[in-house]
Amino acid sequence: RAARRTRRRRRPADRLGALDRGDPARVSNEHVFGFGSLVGLGALAQFLSRPPFAASEAYPCHLHDHRRLWNIARDNSHDLPGRPYFVDDDGERLDIFVTAVNIRPAQGSTVNGVVFPVTGAQLALLDIREANYDRIRVDGAVAPGLPGRIWTYRGKALAEAWFAQGAATGKAVVNAHYHTIVTDAFASHGKEFLTEYHATTEAPTVPIRPLQTA
Numbered sequence: 001r002a003a004r005r006t007r008r009r010r011r012p013a014d015r016l017g018a019l020d021r022g023d024p025a026r027v028s029n030e031h032v033f034g035f036g037s038l039v040g041l042g043a044l045a046q047f048l049s050r051p052p053f054a055a056s057e058a059y060p061c062h063l064h065d066h067r068r069l070w071n072i073a074r075d076n077s078h079d080l081p082g083r084p085y086f087v088d089d090d091g092e093r094l095d096i097f098v099t100a101v102n103i104r105p106a107q108g109s110t111v112n113g114v115v116f117p118v119t120g121a122q123l124a125l126l127d128i129r130e131a132n133y134d135r136i137r138v139d140g141a142v143a144p145g146l147p148g149r150i151w152t153y154r155g156k157a158l159a160e161a162w163f164a165q166g167a168a169t170g171k172a173v174v175n176a177h178y179h180t181i182v183t184d185a186f187a188s189h190g191k192e193f194l195t196e197y198h199a200t201t202e203a204p205t206v207p208i209r210p211l212q213t214a
Contacts, residue, residue, distance in 0.1 A: 029148025030123055033063055033138055035113035036101040037178070038126075040185030047129070048122045058116035060189055063152065064141045067106035069202035072155030073097035073163035073172055074132050082128050084213035086175070091214065097166025099174045099206055100132065101182055102155040112196045114189070115142060115150060123151070132159045172206040179208050 038044055041053045074080050076096045086094045103111060118126065127135060133153035142150050166172030186197040 030118050030120070031115050031146055031148065031150045032118055032123070032126065033061070033113050033115050033142050033150055033152040035063065035068055035103055035111055035152065036182050037185055038116075039114050040181065040188060041114065041116065042188070043181075043185075044116070048118070048125060050122070053116055058114055060112060060193060061115045062110050062112055062143050063103070063138060064110050064143060065105060065107050066103045066111050066141070067109040067202070068101060068103050068111040068197075068200055070099050070101050070174060070204040070206070071104070071163050071202075072102045072132060072159035073099045073166050074159060075162050075166075081131050083131070086211040087214045089212075093214075094211070095171060096211075097162050097172040098211070099163055099166070099172050099204065100155070100159075100178065101201070102133075102159075103152070104154070109200070111200045112186075112193060115146065126153075132156060167206055173211070174204045174206060174208040176208050176210045179204070 032038065034044070041058055045052050074083070074097065076085055076094050076098055079085065086096065086098065088094055123135075130153040133155055135151050136154050137149055138152050139145070139150045163172055183194070183197075186194045
């Protein structure tokens, strides 16, 4: 009589790994912490030209020792790769500084967001999209943590200077559409997640206005 084969029971983590092997991003050691528009995982997946994120690979988390605020901008008179510029009703370029959400180090403060995996090519796409930011490593500051590198985007010094110039001259504004995108991104993760976003974010100190692109 042949010996009976013992079938090894696959652990949940093994099953998850087997499901995830079809998408290189799902086994990536590169991750990004999103704290603004990147929190909207549906739109993000479309931008990265990848399948929708599974709950096992992209999920809410926290970045410690940072504060979220609206303190960077871009000068609308300067072209930014991949970004439109804004015009008035006559099609003339507006003399404004378009403000965006940012983070800055703040001991003891925490911001909520999401962490998601990326391939090298997807990271390059995000670098272009987030051209007004520097990509920095925050491995030890994200909880829960992950193996490998965790990146986030923090506003460039020039972007902070542009905001300061715009605020001082009354020319800094927040695009109402972008403000809604960020709010809706957090709302997509539930009421408590949205409430935490508001509690951990300094409200814009400049007007929120509807803007139109060229």
